[in-house]
Amino acid sequence: MSLAITTLAQAAPSGAAVHEAAWIATASTGLDQRALATLARINSLDRRLLALRAYLRAGDTLQERWSWSQQQLAAYPATPEGMAAAADIDAVEQAFARANPGFAAQANRAPRSLEQQLEHWNQSSAVASVGLKLAAAMSSQFPGQATPTADRLRAALMAWVPPSAAPLAAPGLSAHGQGRAFDFQIVHDARPVAGFDAASARREWDAAGWTRKLHAAVIASGKPFSGPLESPYEPWHYAYLPARGR
Numbered sequence: 001m002s003l004a005i006t007t008l009a010q011a012a013p014s015g016a017a018v019h020e021a022a023w024i025a026t027a028s029t030g031l032d033q034r035a036l037a038t039l040a041r042i043n044s045l046d047r048r049l050l051a052l053r054a055y056l057r058a059g060d061t062l063q064e065r066w067s068w069s070q071q072q073l074a075a076y077p078a079t080p081e082g083m084a085a086a087a088d089i090d091a092v093e094q095a096f097a098r099a100n101p102g103f104a105a106q107a108n109r110a111p112r113s114l115e116q117q118l119e120h121w122n123q124s125s126a127v128a129s130v131g132l133k134l135a136a137a138m139s140s141q142f143p144g145q146a147t148p149t150a151d152r153l154r155a156a157l158m159a160w161v162p163p164s165a166a167p168l169a170a171p172g173l174s175a176h177g178q179g180r181a182f183d184f185q186i187v188h189d190a191r192p193v194a195g196f197d198a199a200s201a202r203r204e205w206d207a208a209g210w211t212r213k214l215h216a217a218v219i220a221s222g223k224p225f226s227g228p229l230e231s232p233y234e235p236w237h238y239a240y241l242p243a244r245g246r
Contacts, residue, residue, distance in 0.1 A: 023138060114172055117172065133163065
């Protein structure tokens with residue numbers, strides 16, 4: 001048993017959570033070592049179970065999607081793709097400014113490190129809520145004392161569909177971790193008027209017209225952005241899809 005799996009198993013508290021910890025330890029056997037190490041740093045069993053589901057669903061794509069190392073993040077701005085991304089973001093911001101005098105669409109240009117992703121995941125009450133729903137569904141499917149086989153657990157985790165999507169990608173799988181997504185906020189007189197709050201997205205973005213106006217600027221720029229993100233709904237989030245090797 002690897003150190004990360006041992007850590008996951010030893011972290012189990014008493015009571016019903018014992019079963020949850022056992023499910024995680026069993027279903028994560030053989031998982032990519034980076035994912036195992038990340039699971040061990042997630043601060044609650046419910047959040048950990050939800051992240052494990054994402055890693056299992058990623059399957060063979062996990063390795064290519066995994067967030068860059070600190071060295072890669074530091075080097076990114078000077079790479080050909082990093083410089084192209086900066087120019088493409090400039091083009092979107094300029095198109096928005098031309099169409100909306102007095103307002104700016106400002107992108108958060110820094111890729112999101114694994115450390116940042118972990119911090120957000122561990123602090124998000126919405127992630128915790130979705131994790132609780134997953135744990136409840138698993139408890140209903142696997143009642144009693146016996147731990148199901150790894151194959152049954154993995155199949156159940158991958159098949160479960162949340163009533164509403166978690167607002168964050170599992171740590172390590174965010175497109176922000178490879179410069180493959182950027183978030184824009186709308187600013188007027190140095191003050192954000194439409195930010196990154198999912199609870200107010202419909203009011204601040206849709207009702208105020210910023211969703212439509214940012215999308216129009218992206219289209220007008222002609223640059224390789226796709227969005228906004230539909231699930232979870234983030235009108236500020238655009239995937240960046242440049243040609244590989246550019």
